[in-house]
Amino acid sequence: MSDAPTHSIAARLARRILLYASACALLIGGVQTLHLSQEVRQRFSQSIEAAGLTHVPLLSVAVWDIEPDTIRRQLHQLASQHAIGHVRLVTDVGRVFEAGDPDARDFTEARRFDVPNPTLQGEPIGTLEIVADTRAFYRELATTIGVGLLGYAVLTLLMCGLVLVALRRELGPLRHIAEFVKTLSPERLTTPLTVDRGPRHQRDEIDLVVEGFEILQRGIDSHIRNLDHQVAARTHDLEAALASIRTLSTTDTLTGCFNRRLFDERIADEVERADRYGRPLSIVFADADHFKRINDTWGHNAGDEVLRAFSASLKAQVRDHIDWVVRYGGEEFVIVLPETTLDRARALAERIRVVVESEPLTIDDRPIRLTASFGVAQYAPGEALADWIDRADKWLYLAKEQGRNRVCG
Template sequence: MVHKRLDLAGIESISDQKVAEHLFYLEDQDGQATLEEVLLSSMEWQSSESVPLIEALWKPVEHNPPNFGYSSSVYWFYLPLLNAAHYSSEWVVEIAYPVLDYVDLYVVRKGEVQSFYKLGDKQPFSNRVFDHRNFRIPVSLEPLDQVGIYIRVKTSSAVQVPVSLWTYGGLMKYDQLDSLIIGLYFGLLLVMALYNGMIYLTVRQKSNLHYVLYVICYGFFQAALMGLAYQYIWPSSIHWNDQSILFCLALSLMFGTLFIRSYLNLNHKSPRMNRLYSVATWIGGAFVGLSFVLSYDVMIRLMVSFSIVICLGAMAGGLYLWRSIGRSIQYFTLAWLFLFFGGFILAMNKFGVLPRNLLTENASLYGSAIQIILLSMALVEQLTMERKKRFAAQQRAIVQERLAREAQEHALTLQRQDNERLELRVQERTAELESLNERLKELTIKDSLTGLYNRRHLDTKAEEEYKRAQRERNPLAVLLIDLDHFKQINDQYGHQFGDECLIAAAKVLGDNVQRTSDTVARYGGEEFVAILPGASKEKARYLAEMIRLSIMSLNMSYEGKKVPLSVSIGIVSTVPKEAGRYEELIKAADEALYQAKAEGRNRVLSAN
């Protein structure tokens, strides 16, 4: 069998669907095959543009992504790459399934291992080349170069290996969209949990509490399943990382059944269904304990099957009570339908029926997000209906109060209590809104990358300090700081590393400019400005030298290579003229900065 290499010339990114067309696999049932045997079977070093393979051992991947279910075998994957261009290229190989236990990646050129990476969620997170939830390794190809990527996978989870190839630019674009989706999803979960938690504290309704607990546990389950919890919450807890998926899913099932029982009020409306869900709750609780005893593959199959039963049962319960409750039960039923539908799309994606993209890969996120929104709407609608019922009861009581004074007084008391609770809730919402407004105001004056004040706030603050210095006849100093050779750093190491340099420089400025009356801001690009009220030229120069030396001492490195940083600083310190403007100080400092750069950079110069 002859297989064409995957040519990377002129391509920005290659999805796992395209990669799968060039991917071969080998099943090692006893897990004893060595890399040398695998290399021999693929005859990697004998190939040119085509890769001869021994058909009896290596087989083409039939599903996208490769999916072999739960298996005790070790699987090897082979991806031959070619750079037919006359220029070198840098790539990132990604395996976007973070729950694989052991993942060994080899970069082989002419039969010799050039690079080896030991990954998987059974390894400490700090071992990863890229600080990311998925498994990523860098691959460099010289002009007219060819390499083979060998991947060895052994896992107790489903053997799914979605392999993608990215340039660094393409990867950055994808990560931005992926981070946006993840941020929106978990932000939604947090808002829904907080909102309904506050409602529970107000009305003490069990269904709200069970909903909040369900959302929290399901959020942790998704975070663990997506590798986010391992990346951000417990990066050193290898054993707990696997255990957390089962544990959080079991808690989600338990609190999910409790929510269904309390929301549908099955204890009164359907005792038979209530007994069934009572048993389901106990099964969910048993799963919590069994998650520490049984193996991952056994538990995940049991709980996935049980979750399907719960979804179908919730929809059946909603349909059974469709007409007896009202619009809230419609939200409730649709919520579980969307969760089931999202899980179904994801399953079809995993089994290769549907293509892998942002929609199908995140189907469970979309489905669960819609479910959580609809369940919250159902709770609000239920609360509204109950309030309407209470109001109707009050109206009936008022009619009866015309015949009995005591009944009338009792109804008025109930109405006053309801109004007090409503007023309290309005006050809480007002306080929340004020808090959010304060946070929004903070965001409008801060630079999103460095955390320093932005240009807009600088203009306002500098104008105030300039006028104050005019009135009080005090000196006002301005430092204009510029990172040397920053464009070269961006061009050579990439904008992401350039951003890291800006953040590090901003921290140095914040550490050195500490007076409450001082203002330090990002002026634009790699330039920063410090406004120092009352500072003489000597004090300003001393502070500037401290900043310059601190920047030089920063230990910045890119892929193990030290990258020196330095700054040029222009200074002006004077008592402002009565008819002047602060822009004149900025201009003078800028001229001094220009002169500093002209004299060789990495120095401090004062304006004449």
């Protein structure tokens, strides 16, 4: 980048603007406009306040005496005033009276007055809402400030014309830069930007823009070379992290079965599907018998091995991608069996019971005989989800009460 001195475009434009126009006139006009706007708004507010306070006592008597015609006359008289667009009276018994311009029925900024009970102080019998006539407000505001701004209009137009001449003369190269940027596409990002300033121009901000654009183009060109690789790498890392999070959030780490959280999320979908298509749906509660005794006798590591082996026996007997096994809590598991009747679910539970009983475990060269109890229940159409699960759980406890190592349901 060149070290030649830089001359400010803003400074040159400021000298020309100060030469052709008077900023003070615009400032005074703006202040006067703001003042007039506040004055008109205050005048409208005072008119609405006075009208409301005048008519509230009359409306109070009319509402108390239940004289709808009198109320309507009062509201029409009130709505006919210059500053008012629409009025509404809501009585304490729910009756609504309205008058005025229907287009002005915006009560979000309405001035509200309580209509008091003429016999009991402090107990309002209705609410009067008055909406300002915005069109009248703006007409009056326009008329008021129009006179004040008329004197500045000629000067403003003249100043703008002179500024436009100066901008067209000074900012021509910027328009060229803008057109160049507008036509940029991914294929043309590295196309050089050239601006012809003539042989006698002084170096200014436009030259700085052109030089900065050249630096930016070189940086973009370098960055693009590595961007695809970085995106691919980060996408791979993100997908792996999300997959790990999904697995951790839905899987029991000890047994590899689904966890209670996933069961609570998915079982409602299974019930909805069974209701919609009229298909059978069953669950099997499975519980390792005397698991606490195993833990107390052989230790918790042996207990963990028993749970892994027990869950493996359950998963080995179910259908892939159809049935699913959940560690419900402790040594208790649930097998969800879509498209399965009660008889077929009992048969599956009996098959698992026989496999568990007939395959003793060996942990640290010591045999451990394991049995399991099962409670089976088929979903009844329209049955509450909690009631269905409770039935299966009760069948499981009945199996334990009858001596364990059996299927009930």
